[in-house]
Amino acid sequence: MARIHIEFPEPPLFSTTLAVYQSHINQAGHVDNALLLTLVSEARARFFSFIELPEVDRNGLGIVLADMAAQYLPEAFHGEELRIDVAVADFNKYGCDLLYRIREVKSGREVARVKNGIVFFDYVKRAIHPLPEAFRQRTAG
Secondary structure: OOOOOOOOOOOOOEEEEEEOOHHHEOOOOOEOHHHHHHHHHHHHHHHHHHOOOOOEOOOOEEEEEEEEEEEEOOOOOOOOEEEEEEEEEOOOOOEEEEEEEEEEOOOOOEEEEEEEEEEEEEOOOOEEOOOOHHHHHHHOO
């Protein structure tokens, strides 16, 4: 079976740094594969704040994750700082892909890449919604 390979476009639109806490570590002593996604979720929230758009607005328009893929690379450990770069690609009528490149700050080693396919969703009507022009303008390279 082929391994997942996620391409990361340059340059990133946004970067943030997050600490690896003991609660992110599994019994093998490195960041747990599922808990890495909590770090990605925090980076996504910070990204939406950076582009000055809420993940869900007061009228009920927001995003849902349509899919997720992760490419795990070398381990990350408790006490390390991770830089998470965010890029946007593959726009379509209803959404796009959010791409994350995760590197340990001191060494620069890349520890993972993640892709979230997002779809805009009207939580009042419970239906998908076309990609808002404001999002496209703030994120298109």
